[in-house]
Amino acid sequence: MSSDPWGRVDETGTVYVRTADGEREVGSWQAGSPDEALAYFERKYEGLVVEIGLLERRVKTTDLAPKDALTAIEHLRASVTEAHAVGDLAALATRLDALVGLVESRREERKVAKAKATDEAKVAKEELVAEAEGLAESEQWRTAGERLRALVDTWKALPRLDRKADDELWHRFSHARSVFSKRRKAHFASLDSQREEARRAKEKLVTEALALSNSTDWGPTAARYRELMTEWKAAGRAQREAEDDLWNRFRGAQDQFFQARTEVFNERDSQERENLALKEELAIEAEKILPVTDLKAARAAFRGINERWEAVGHVPRDARPRIEARMHAVERAIQDSEENEWRRTNPEARARAAGLTGQLQAAVDKLRTQAEAARAAGNASKADKLTRELEGRQALLDQALKGLEEFGG
Template identity: 35%
Template sequence: MSEKTQVRVDSDGNVYVVEGSNERLVGQYPDVSAEEAIAYFERKFNDTNSALVLLEQRAKNGASASEIAESISKISEQIDARAGIGNYDALAERANKLSASLDELSAAEKEKHVEALEKAKAEREAIVSEMEKLAAIDSQKIQWKQTTKKVDELFAQWQSAQKSGPRLSKTEANELWKRFRDARHQLDQHRRAFFAELDAKNKSAKSAKEELISQAEALVADGKGNVTAYRSLLDKWKLAPRAGKKIDDALWSRFKAAGDAIYAAKKSADEAEDESFAGNLEVKLALLVEAETLLTATDRVEARSKLNAIQKKWDAAGKVPRAQFKSTEDRMRKVEQAVRALEDTHWNASNPEKIARSEGLAGQIQDKIATLESELVSAKNEKNTAKIADLEAAIKTQKEWLAVLSK
């Protein structure tokens, strides 16, 4: 309460404020002391003052002009009522000053609101543009898992902007939403078409591979005899289209199981067959010991006769276990090659046609040497050093050829 404010409390508890030569009834607070009555009405003034102080702070902190105007109207009513003890003139002056600042506050608020709207529009435009870029990608090149996740993120951003961002004009909001919705719908159509086509391909691939599996499983009962047929099916499997990883893995597991069964049956049959060939192996090993004595033979006729007899026994002995087949055959081939080499050597040495060719060529070379030697004598008489060197080299070459023919 101002020091200039004079207060009077009568016997009925009526509280008066003296203003100049007049008194103004503030209110009544009966059955209490004068001090208590005065204190009560001072608190009422202080409440109004506190409300004004709070409103002034809100205005400084950027509260909207409309909110400030509404609140100051209520406080002004309290000031006009003057239902307390205090300097209401000072409160009225502050309230009027705050009201006068509302125009400036409203203009700043409007500018800020326009900036916020522009920013919000730009953010939503960016969301729409991103969605339209996704919709423009070739559906066959889109990574749908990542794209679907991105679409969900953009939709969540759009909802958040609509809920918490500034409200755009109805025309702008509708236009942006239409673009966003159309792009999203186009993407959804592309996705549905892509997966429908993929599903059709997967079904076709699955059907083709199930047919191969049926054929492979039908071969299992025949075991060994169907390894070649299974390999043919395996080649077809490699050429068949994929049916999606999960489905393809399951199909391959079935196909491979059939192959494993076929190979296991073949292995079992091979082992049984090899066991039955053990006796044949002993016979052939003994024949090899006999045959390998021909590796050092010098009589071609005797060697061929012995080899022919051994070969007849070899063929009659039959098959050997697979593990020993190559080693035994290689040893027999070595003996056969040695006998053939004996025969080739004899033929080369006794071939009349070859001998005739050698003797005829040798005569020609000898005549050539005689001619060259005659020319060499002349060159030496003429002391033609260059010609002498050429003739000596030519004579040397011809003699080397003659030596080869004489062997």
């Protein structure tokens, strides 16, 4: 018979393992010595040790699910309990019990971690919902749309909550996206309508602009083009392709008109500068008439100069007042000479002047006689009064005589 601390082989070749509950038969050995029999069953025990060690390592170093770990532990426990092996089976059972405790501890840790993750996920999803509901009323269509798509990706990456809580939050989140989508769709539908309306309005403006492009009615047409530009800006934008085409046509019509006008104006400005030079020469010639010494010759000379003046044409607007003032000065001087000549040679005016002079002369003579008589009579007060009246009448007479002299005597 052979034995070791954990088992023995009796004289019949039966192999026993020692346990806390006593010996248990694990097999028989007839092919060799008892030591060989014990060695065989000890190797089976070592196999169990290896299996338990591997499971311990998996539980400690991997994410083995607690349920799967416990199933594996119970399988090994059954193997240990019914093991046909020789060794410290109680120690293996103790290790399995300890491993159960570790799994349960890990399960509790996972439960706590899962609860924490769930709480965090709930907070995160509530924040996503709040942001989505805020974006639902945004009119930053592109930016808000991109952000909502990013929120969906973030939502998908978060763990699920319990069905009720997750469904409620998802409903709000989805509703916010739907509200934004409907508003954006309505906005762009309205925008399309507005752009189509703008396109039709601008087509009319282009048609009118093209019709005006060959006009030579420079002032009114330029004013109308300014009005068309104001109407163009007020019409809003058409679709991009249509807008570019319409603008090119509209701008082309304007450019054609204003280029033609510029060419005409440049030519006109050049001609007006030439006209100004000619009129300056005529003004110098007219100014040589002054002072007027021969009215008839002056009138004839000015008439000839003025006819050439009128034939010259327009001068630059900013020079017009200055050059015309020089001619008007000569014309006024001739007119003043004509008026003086007329007054000098007018018989009716001469007769009226002579009559007035005669009346004043008679009055002066009468007052002088009366003043002398009063002074001779010793009436000094009356004489002084008559003398003052005499002085006033004499002043009037002097003026009348001077005017009469202008009529040649």
